[in-house]
Amino acid sequence: MNDQAKILIVDDEVGILKLLEITLKKEHFTQITTATTKAEALAHIANTTFDIILLDVMLPDGDGFSLCSAIRQQSTAPILFISARTSDFDKLTGLSMGGDDYIKKPFNPLEVVARIRAILRRQREYGQKNQTSTAFEYATFVFHPEQALLMVKGKPVHATAKEQELLRFFCEHPNYVFTTDQIYERVWGEDVYGEEKTVTIHIAKLRKKLGDDTKNPKVLVNLRGIGYKFIPPAGDNS
Template identity: 70%
Template sequence: MSDDARILLVDDEIGIIKLLEITLRKEHFIHIITATTKEQALQALQEYDFDIILLDVMLPDGDGFTLCSAIRQLTTVPILFISARSSDFDKLTGLSVGGDDYITKPFNPLEVVARIRAILRRQRVYEKPAALPVPKSYEYGAFTFIPDEAVLTVGGETVEATAKELELLHFFCKHPNRVFTIPHIYESVWGEDVFGEEKTVTIHIAKLRKKLGDNTKKPSILVNLRGIGYKFIPPNGNPS
C-alpha cells in the first residue's frame, strides 16, 4: 500500500524534513517530494499528482493556511498540517481552510505515519471503480451523494468536497437517525481513538452543513444533541 503513494512534504525546517523523510522511507513510502517554500510547493503541484500533502504553517514566503486555500483551488488531495502553532485558533483555522487533520510539533514521527496510512486507506475507498454498472447513491430532496464516484450534488449543482468530508458524509448516510458521540465519529472516520481532536469533527461537520445547504444556526440535517453527539436526519425521506 505504501510504495506507490506520492507525498509532498512542505516545511522550511530541514531537520524536520530529514526526520520525516527517514521515517517515511523506513515505512516504505519512497515517493517523497520536498519543498521549503510556498512557491516550491505550488511548482511541485503543477508537476506531480500527490496522494497526500504534509504542510507546515510557518513558511518563509507565506503561511500554510493561505497555501492550503490555494491548493484547494487545484485539488482535493488530503492535507495534513504539521505545525508548532498549537493553539485552538490555529487548529480551527487549518481545518476550516481545507485541512484534513492537524498535528502539533514536537511530534512522534510514527504518529505521523499512522495518520498518513489512515488517511490513504480511506482515500482509496473513493478511488476504487464501482463494482456495479450503476453505483449506489443516496438521493434526497436536498442533495444526492454517490460514494463510489465521490460526487456530491446539491440543488442539481456539483459541490466540491474533500475526501474526508465525503467520508464523513458517507458515514452519516450509512447510519441515518442514529446518534453518535464525537469520539465514535472520529474513530470511525479518521481511524484512530480521539485524543483532544473533538474540534476536528465539529469543524468538518460545520463545513458539511454549509455544503449541504443546512441551516448552520438551526440545522435540520446534521443535528447536534448537546452533551451527547450528532445525528444525521435524512431530508425528504429515504435514499434510493
C-alpha cells in the first residue's frame, strides 16, 4: 500500500517541498520526510531506511550529485532527480552518480506521483521474482538476484537496485532485441514515459561493471537505430 512507502524529498525551495508533500498525501503517501540541505538529508538517511528519494541538484551546502554519490555509500533506494538543470551533461552526471531517473523542472506533480508508483511497483515485482532461487551463470559473470550479488571474474561488483533489475531483464531475455522505449517500459514502469538517455546511461554503467568493452561491446550490444541485445558470454552454464 502507498502509505507504507517511506519517501525522502530533498529540495531547498520550500514551495516545491510543500507542493510535493501535499500532492503525495492526497495520493495516500503518508510517510514523507523533507530536507532542505545536504547535511539534513544525510542525517535522515543515517537514521531511516527510505523506499525512494527525490533529490534536487542545487542545494545551499553542496550539490545533489555529490549527495547522490554519498547516499549510494549507504543506501540502494531508488533516487529520482528533480532539477531545473536540464542539460544533457547534468542528466548524464546525475544518472552516472547513481540516480535512477531524472525529471526536469518545472514539472507536473502528478507526473512525479506516476514515476514514484511505477518505481515502487517495479520494486515489489522484482522482490517477488527474487524469492525464487534463480541464478544466472555465464563465462565472465554470475548474478544471484535473490542475494543482490553480482560476481564478475570471481570478484563481487556493487550494482544499484536499478542496475540489478536491468541486468535481470536482459538475462531473462537473451538474444532478444529491445528498443530503448521497450526497455524503459519493462524496467522503469509501463505507465510512464522516460527519455532515451536514462536507458543508455544505465546500460553504459552496466557494461563497465560487467567488464564489457565499452567501445566495442560484445555482451550488451547496441544495434544502431534498432535497440539493444544481450548476448550471453561464451560458455554460459545457465
